[in-house]
Amino acid sequence: MIIDCHTHLTFRKSDPSNSELLRLIKVMERTGVDKVCLVPFPEVPGNYFFWTGEDTISTAEALVNVTSQYPDKFYTLLWLNPTLHNSINIKLIEKYIVNGPLNGVKLHIQMNARDKRMESLADALQAYDIPLLFHAWYKTVQKYEYESDASDIADLATRFPKLRILMAHLTGCGKRGVQDIKKHQNVLIDTSGSQPEDGFLEYAIGQLGEERVLFGSDFAGREMATQLGRIFSVDMDDLVREKILSKNAISFFRKGGGCI
Amino acid sequence: MNQPGKEGNHINHIINYVDMPLFCPEKIIDCSTWAGNWAFYYLKYGKLELLKERLEKYNIVKAYVSPIETILEQEPMRANVSLFEKIDKINSLTIGRHKSRYFSPVPVIDLSFNNWEEIIDLSVKRNDVKIVKLMPNYHMYDLTEENLEKLVSYTMKHNLIISIQIRIEDARRHHPLMKVKDVDIIKTVKVLSQFPQQKFIISNGYLNDVQQALYYLDNAYADISSAETQDVLSLLSEKYNAERLLFSTHSAFYYPEGNVFKLAYSGLDKKSIDKVSYENACELGL
Numbered sequence: 001m002i003i004d005c006h007t008h009l010t011f012r013k014s015d016p017s018n019s020e021l022l023r024l025i026k027v028m029e030r031t032g033v034d035k036v037c038l039v040p041f042p043e044v045p046g047n048y049f050f051w052t053g054e055d056t057i058s059t060a061e062a063l064v065n066v067t068s069q070y071p072d073k074f075y076t077l078l079w080l081n082p083t084l085h086n087s088i089n090i091k092l093i094e095k096y097i098v099n100g101p102l103n104g105v106k107l108h109i110q111m112n113a114r115d116k117r118m119e120s121l122a123d124a125l126q127a128y129d130i131p132l133l134f135h136a137w138y139k140t141v142q143k144y145e146y147e148s149d150a151s152d153i154a155d156l157a158t159r160f161p162k163l164r165i166l167m168a169h170l171t172g173c174g175k176r177g178v179q180d181i182k183k184h185q186n187v188l189i190d191t192s193g194s195q196p197e198d199g200f201l202e203y204a205i206g207q208l209g210e211e212r213v214l215f216g217s218d219f220a221g222r223e224m225a226t227q228l229g230r231i232f233s234v235d236m237d238d239l240v241r242e243k244i245l246s247k248n249a250i251s252f253f254r255k256g257g258g259c260i
Numbered sequence: 261m262n263q264p265g266k267e268g269n270h271i272n273h274i275i276n277y278v279d280m281p282l283f284c285p286e287k288i289i290d291c292s293t294w295a296g297n298w299a300f301y302y303l304k305y306g307k308l309e310l311l312k313e314r315l316e317k318y319n320i321v322k323a324y325v326s327p328i329e330t331i332l333e334q335e336p337m338r339a340n341v342s343l344f345e346k347i348d349k350i351n352s353l354t355i356g357r358h359k360s361r362y363f364s365p366v367p368v369i370d371l372s373f374n375n376w377e378e379i380i381d382l383s384v385k386r387n388d389v390k391i392v393k394l395m396p397n398y399h400m401y402d403l404t405e406e407n408l409e410k411l412v413s414y415t416m417k418h419n420l421i422i423s424i425q426i427r428i429e430d431a432r433r434h435h436p437l438m439k440v441k442d443v444d445i446i447k448t449v450k451v452l453s454q455f456p457q458q459k460f461i462i463s464n465g466y467l468n469d470v471q472q473a474l475y476y477l478d479n480a481y482a483d484i485s486s487a488e489t490q491d492v493l494s495l496l497s498e499k500y501n502a503e504r505l506l507f508s509t510h511s512a513f514y515y516p517e518g519n520v521f522k523l524a525y526s527g528l529d530k531k532s533i534d535k536v537s538y539e540n541a542c543e544l545g546l
Contacts, residue, residue: 027490031525139432140439174433175301194430195486196518198511199304220490225525229517 001242003249004028004224005075006133006168006192006216007036010043011062021066024219025073031225034246037075037216037253038066039106039133049110049144051081053088060096067101075103075253077133082111086120097130103253104131109144113152122156126163129256134165137172137193150177157184166214166252169193171200178207188252190216191244196226202234210240214248284524285537288320289546290516291391292366292423292463292483292508295343296328300435303328305512308350312362315511318520321538323363324391324546328512330368331398331428340367340379344386364546366391366423371411372401380411384418390546391461393423397443405454412458421544423461424448426469427486429513445469449476459544464510467492474500481544483508484536485519493526493536502532506540 009020028036040063042055056078063076078096080089096102105125111118113134125132134156138149150173157165165187167173172193173180178200181187189212191201204213217227231244293315295308305311306328315323327343330336343365351361367383369376369392383389392415396403403424415422427442434440445465449472452460462473462482467489470482474496484493485508496505507523509516523536 023490030527031521137432140434140436142432172432194433195488195510196514197429197433198513198515199301202304221488223488223490223492223522225521226488226518228525229519229521230515232521233515233517 001035001246002033002228003075003215003246004033004036004217004219004228005166005214005249005252006039006190007219007224008039008041009220010041011059012043018066020220025070027219027224028073031228033224033228035073035075035249036219037077037103037133037249038063039077039079042079049108050083053084053092056080056084056092060092060100060102063102064096064100075249076101077104077106078102079106079108080121082107082115082118082121086117086124089121090124093124093128093130097255098128103255104133106133106135108135109147112146113148113156115146118156119159122160122163126160127258129162129164129258131164131166131252131254133168133190135168136177137169138174138177139172149173150180153187154180154184157181157187161186164188164252166190168216169218170204170213171195171197174200175203178204182207185212188212188214188248190214191230192216192218192222192227196230196233198233201230205234205236205240205244210236210243211248213244214252215245284319284520285533286319287538288318288507288520288523289538289541290315290320290323290509290511291461291506291541291546292485293323293325293511294328294513295325295346296339298328298513299332300438303512308346308363311512312350312354315509315516318516320509320516321362322546324366325363326366326368326393330370331395335373335375336368336370337375337379340365341382343367344382347388361388364388364390366393368393368395369411370399370401371396371403371407372399376411377414380414380418380420383420389420390544391421391423393425393463395425395428395443397440398425398428403443403448403451405451408451408455412455416458419545421459421461421546423463424452425463426465428464442469445472449473449480452477452480455479461506463508467496470496471499474504480504481506481540483510484522485510485514488522491527493522493528493532497528497532502528502535503540503543505536506544507537 042051042059044051217224327339329339347363460480464486473480481504483506
């Protein structure tokens with residue numbers, strides 16, 4: 001079984017038949033990927049980095065439909081904007097994840113992981129034992145103002161040691177990023193990010209262990225097949241490959257039974 | 261295309277795991293690879309022998325290779341000559357097996373350095389140099405009609421293709437002490453358009469670079485090594501047809517599986533896959 005833990009698409013109001021979703025399913029079938037973790041971009045006019053609670057609800061409702069239509073094909077993440085008031089985000093978490101079908105939360109670049117305002121959201125995720133996919137990248141150029149790097153994720157992990165974090169973009173975070181999170185057992189890493197550069201997967205497995213590395217493609221900006229090739233670019237035991245391709249994801253995307 | 265499994269245990273192993281047919285082309289020509297050492301991180305397959313072994317797993321029957329040290333050394337002659345020698349050695353050991361030389365050298369020319377003609381002369385004396393490569397960003401000069409004109413007079417005379425290397429690695433991941441801008445594709449297209457008789461390869465371009473080149477230039481080919489988006493090969497084939505797409509892994513910087521999988525799972529028909537995997541390269545004389 002193959003699970004891609006980092007896949008994007010946009011639900012567009014102008015596309016009620018969800019043609020992007022159907023294209024994604026075709027790509028999955030062609031590539032042999034059985035299940036993906038869907039992280040939809042909210043469709044917003046103007047500055048896409050700062051969407052409203054209504055935008056989040058609209059995307060969440062689309063995800064609810066997807067999970068009912070394809071119950072075995074997708075994990076689904078609620079992409080939250082942490083600059084919104086925490087009461088809004090926590091209500092959304094309770095409605096769509098704790099009491100709904102979605103699996104977890106995605107955070108991107110709206111607020112850095114070190115920001116103290118993040119704490120009540122992190123607190124809730126930790127208490128509910130909800131998986132969190134958090135974007136991270138060490139960038140020499142083109143860095144966004146509030147974008148987190150791996151040291152920021154490590155800082156969050158220190159303050160919330162039971163918060164289950166999947167740090168995105170192994171190739172973006174690089175070897176420095178792997179070392180940043182190494183001692184934080186609550187942080188896993190996905191293999192996505194950048195071009196099909198050699199050497200990083202082998203390093204991550206060696207440093208973090210096979211239990212903490214998950215296959216992710218960052219589709220549709222990236223080609224799913226190209227990114228899948230990364231998992232076959234390293235010699236490893238089939239049992240190890242199975243963990244990276246599916247077992248670790250199955251374990252990570254479970255929802256806990258915690259409560260606040 | 262072969263139903264892989266016949267070709268070797270490695271592909272067979274992937275098929276068994278993915279549980280999907282991997283229609284690995286039976287023959288691939290890799291138009292851009294690199295051998296040597298990179299200053300910023302260790303390349304496990306940077307040695308020619310290891311690179312060859314890795315590429316052969318995927319039916320790559322021939323590879324065009326450039327010396328990595330030419331990127332940063334003060335002048336590229338030493339590394340070009342060193343690669344020539346290494347290629348001669350490895351080819352002499354394997355020539356019987358492949359019926360032809362496995363590696364063809366792609367010397368790097370620095371147009372800002374006054375000995376670049378010597379490198380062309382050395383290359384021409386060999387019968388296996390088909391491409392020369394330019395890296396205006398790392399070698400810190402602008403590609404202009406003036407400096408390209410002289411090179412083109414040589415390359416046209418000797419039937420050489422010119423590769424323009426747009427980048428080596430994602431600029432976001434450059435070492436902070438060494439930020440190198442990508443080669444500007446718009447300026448490049450403008451200059452190349454002045455030489456319609458000369459064949460060019462746009463190497464390691466992102467999707468936008470590839471599209472600009474294929475749209476504006478009839479005499480440019482593009483390698484697929486860094487072109488990525490959903491169904492990228494179908495997109496490029498539909499918009500510009502597959503005639504000017506060339507397979508490349510950009511190994512040893514990239515793992516070859518990335519571009520082998522890109523092609524094998526592209527959904528293109530066999531005819532188009534054959535074009536990208538080797539026919540277009542053969543048409544170019546590679």
